[in-house]
Amino acid sequence: xxxxDEMMEAMLCSMSKEEKQDMMNKMMGKFFADMxxxxxxxxxxxxxxxMMEGINMMEMMPKRMMSMMGGGQGKGKGMPAMxxxxxxxxxxxCMNMMLPAxxxxxxxxxxLNMVTTLMEQGSAGMSDEEKNEFVAKILERxxx
Numbered sequence: 001x002x003x004x005d006e007m008m009e010a011m012l013c014s015m016s017k018e019e020k021q022d023m024m025n026k027m028m029g030k031f032f033a034d035m036x037x038x039x040x041x042x043x044x045x046x047x048x049x050x051m052m053e054g055i056n057m058m059e060m061m062p063k064r065m066m067s068m069m070g071g072g073q074g075k076g077k078g079m080p081a082m083x084x085x086x087x088x089x090x091x092x093x094c095m096n097m098m099l100p101a102x103x104x105x106x107x108x109x110x111x112l113n114m115v116t117t118l119m120e121q122g123s124a125g126m127s128d129e130e131k132n133e134f135v136a137k138i139l140e141r142x143x144x
Contacts, residue, residue, distance in 0.1 A: 045097070052101040058110050 001009075012020065032040060065087075099107055119138065123131045 049101045057102050
């Protein structure tokens with residue numbers, strides 16, 4: 001272990017959780033100042049598995065999504081106008097990054113729950129014929 005590693009370990013061991021978070025917030029601007037977007041992307045991909053350790057995605061995702069939507073209490077129909085568009089653009093990318101970091105058993109259960117919800121809510125208000133076409137499109141895409 002290098003001297004720098006030893007010094008960092010000693011310093012971090014003596015800090016509270018709040019002190020670590022405060023230090024991180026203060027250092028972010030300086031740390032990332034000379035990094036390119038590609039550098040940050042690469043770093044995030046390397047850090048994601050460590051950051052996701054111990055997090056139950058099946059619990060966290062619905063809570064996170066509801067908080068992003070204002071707890072479902074937004075303007076008009078209960079959701080800010082930009083939310084559906086943001087979800088359809090961002091969610092596939094989020095899943096690409098996060099799913100590989102989830103243990104297999106949890107990942108399978110999460111995917112089954114998501115597919116069920118997507119199919120039920122995606123076909124809401126459709127006729128039987130429309131639902132059949134919808135399911136056929138899903139199966140075609142899933143079995144490519």
